Amino acid sequence: MTAVIEVNNLTKRYKDKNALAGVSLSIEGNAIYGLLGRNGAGKTTLMSILTAQNFESAGTVKVFGEHPYENSRVLSRICFVRESQKYPDDATPRHAFKAASLFFKNWDQGFAEQLIEEFQLPMKQTIKKLSRGQLSAVGVIIGLASRAEITFFDEPYLGLDAVARQIFYDRLLEDYAEYPRTIILSSHLIDEVSNLIEHVIVIDDGQILMDEHTDAVRDRAVTVVGDSDKVDAWVQGREVLHREVLGRVASVTVFGTLSDEERAEVAASGLDLAPVSLQQLIVRLTQKASAGQKSGPSSHVVTDTKEVR
Incomplete structure (x- = not known):
């Protein structure tokens, strides 16, 4: 299969500490990857660089064969659901979904409305007044309904109860089966996501410990x-x-x-x-x-x- 992401000897340095230290990996299209590791291991830093939210100190990064930074050809094909996503103070979930529908060319409004109902998301309340779980639901809905060619979920379930997390896992697998794409799921609830992921990447202290198919x-x-x-x-x-x-x-x-x-x-x-x-x-x-x-x-x-x- 063709690699959609290629990283070679990637390093990200903050003053005297390396958040990433010589990371090399290749991510193929149409697969679900688990990006696993402890808090502070380098997962979010890696995803931020791959989605042009940050930039590398050294090494090379290619997404769809190009560097993603300030590259609309690449960024229009990516969705990054961040755990700490910020929204305007007066924005409601409806505003967030409307903006997403304009940005993501594969956006499925019907699927989004189904998810809104399943997560019981209050649409008229401002996002800043939502609970932690409701805020996570907003990100999950955008990540799933966008059907972007590469979707990054950075700890997407924070605040979701067990029922809501299971809804997320079930809908992710169902929609992925019908609309294959590359999904990179960052999580520390490893046992919960182990049956979802096809490939395991483990990062610790900014370095790759494991990069293998889950079955292996x-x-x-x-x-x-x-x-x-x-x-x-x-x-x-x-x-x-x-x-x-x-x-x-x-x-x-x-x-x-x-x-x-x-x-x-x-x-x-x-x-x-x-x-x-x-x-x-x-x-x-x-x-x-x-x-x-x-x-x-x-x-x-x-x-x-x-x-x-």
């Missing part, structure tokens, strides 16, 4: 549980992401896909295997990276085409 990630780690001596003997020489001990029982999460023979070996040793969720894996990876263990999996997570350093 799911079996990338496993937790071994049982007698601590047996567990320690079995995990020797493996990449250990996390270890917990309670009395004589140890629970150790190791990085790497197990073969059928290895799984049989674990069972024969009287040990148990437990799956590791995408959220657990990412949490353990970022914890280990933060601890500065250079030999950890962040030094050799393999993507489809390259090795992430």
